Amino acid sequence: MxxxxxxxxxxxxxxxxxxxxxxxxxxxxxxxxxxxxxxxxxxxxxxxxxxxxxxxxxxxxxxxxxxxxxxxxxxxxxxxxxxxxxxxxxxxxxxxxxxxxxxxxxxxxxxxxxxxxxxxxxxxxxxxxxxxxxxxxxxxxxxxxxxxxxxxxxxxxxxxxxxxxxxxxxxxxxxxxxxxxxxxxxxxxxxxxxxxxxxxxSRAPLALSAAIRSVNAGLIDGVNGYETEIDEFGKCFGTEDFKEGVAAFLQKRKAEFKGR
CATH class of the missing domain: 3.90.226.10 (2-enoyl-CoA Hydratase; Chain A, domain 1)
Known part of the structure; x- marks a missing residue:
């Protein structure tokens, strides 16, 4: 455009x-x-x-x-x-x-x-x-x-x-x-x-988004930032990027994140 x-x-x-x-x-x-x-x-x-x-x-x-x-x-x-x-x-x-x-x-x-x-x-x-x-x-x-x-x-x-x-x-x-x-x-x-x-x-894209949401949540009146962090933390375990990150760490190689 x-x-x-x-x-x-x-x-x-x-x-x-x-x-x-x-x-x-x-x-x-x-x-x-x-x-x-x-x-x-x-x-x-x-x-x-x-x-x-x-x-x-x-x-x-x-x-x-x-x-x-x-x-x-x-x-x-x-x-x-x-x-x-x-x-x-x-x-x-x-x-x-x-x-x-x-x-x-x-x-x-x-x-x-x-x-x-x-x-x-x-x-x-x-x-x-x-x-x-x-x-x-x-x-x-x-x-x-x-x-x-x-x-x-x-x-x-x-x-x-x-x-x-x-x-x-x-x-x-x-x-x-x-x-x-x-x-x-x-x-x-x-x-x-x-x-x-x-x-x-170079870090995991979905984790970056989750971190931004969690930090922002703590600045919003009426929102429990800790609960948001816990929720976002849990969601990360369901991503392919988490599995890739752990596998790369254990295999001592660079992770290749896909944002999935």
């Missing part, structure tokens, strides 16, 4: 999604969010794709925020609908995806851009990247899950400081806070993302 605002490419079972609005610092407008929804649905349902890496075009920005010009005529009701629909269609879709998603943060990740990265399962950053949630400077708050996911990752105090001051943090700060797991040079960013993803997707 041809997109106008994003680029997609599949190599070595990895789907690369690049937000391609460099002149707009890759800002998220409605059309881009719609294309991201389609691209992720396709990737999650494509058996040839084992994992997804998302980044921004150019060296300046991952995503420098939402397209604020589209907010001008919104009122309370339509603003809430915008947040709800995009959370469901893009941000929650990514967070609950059945395949691992890595955000390669190549530059500014601000507002909706940081929220997009937060929805991904793992984040790595170029050493030049800057991150922040500046919504309160516009009389808004983060509306795409930022108040929740940032708090889950770095704790209430640091999250509130970032949100209430609207200050940007450096990649080094983000690593210290636990917001990202690796910081590398701009030139090494995609290579590091690929290295990490290739290691992940």
């Amino acid at each position: 041809e997109f106008e605002n994003i680029l997609t490419e599949t190599r070595d079972s990895i789907q690369y999604i690049t937000i391609n609005r460099e002149s707009k610092l890759n800002a998220l407008n409605r059309a881009t969010l719609a294309e991201l929804h389609t691209a992720f649905v396709n990737a999650f349902n494509n058996p040839a794709v084992s994992g997804i890496i998302i980044t921004g075009a150019g060296a300046k920005a991952f995503v420098a925020g939402a397209d604020i010009s589209e907010f001008v005529n919104l009122d309370a009701e339509s603003g809430a609908a915008l947040a709800r629909n995009n959370q469901i269609d893009v941000f929650d879709l990514i967070a609950n995806g059945n395949k691992p998603v890595i955000a390669a943060i190549n530059g500014f990740a601000l507002g909706g851009g940081l929220e997009l990265a937060l929805a991904c399962h793992i984040r790595i950053a170029a050493e030049t990247a800057k991150m922040g949630l500046p919504e309160v400077t516009l009389g808004l708050i983060p509306g795409y899950g930022g108040t929740q996911r940032l708090t889950q990752l770095i704790g209430k105090g640091k999250a509130l400081e970032m949100i209430l001051t609207a200050d940007m943090i450096t990649a080094t700060d983000a690593l210290q806070y636990g917001l990202v797991t690796h910081v590398v040079s701009q030139e090494a960013l995609l290579a590091k993302a690929e290295e990490l993803m290739l290691k992940i997707i």
Whole structure:
């Protein structure tokens, strides 16, 4: 499928999604969010794709925020609908995806851009990247899950400081806070993302999906994450991949998982 605002490419079972609005610092407008929804649905349902890496075009920005010009005529009701629909269609879709998603943060990740990265399962950053949630400077708050996911990752105090001051943090700060797991040079960013993803997707695909579901379950009000883990653990015993993994371990060879 041809997109106008994003680029997609599949190599070595990895789907690369690049937000391609460099002149707009890759800002998220409605059309881009719609294309991201389609691209992720396709990737999650494509058996040839084992994992997804998302980044921004150019060296300046991952995503420098939402397209604020589209907010001008919104009122309370339509603003809430915008947040709800995009959370469901893009941000929650990514967070609950059945395949691992890595955000390669190549530059500014601000507002909706940081929220997009937060929805991904793992984040790595170029050493030049800057991150922040500046919504309160516009009389808004983060509306795409930022108040929740940032708090889950770095704790209430640091999250509130970032949100209430609207200050940007450096990649080094983000690593210290636990917001990202690796910081590398701009030139090494995609290579590091690929290295990490290739290691992940060499593991059993059904087990990866089960692990994502189990970790997410512990963050949902009213859901017992331990029970989800037990259930998912039990289901793994019924897979061909489990039998292959055990056989490979006992035979001292590399497992060849089929996702069955």
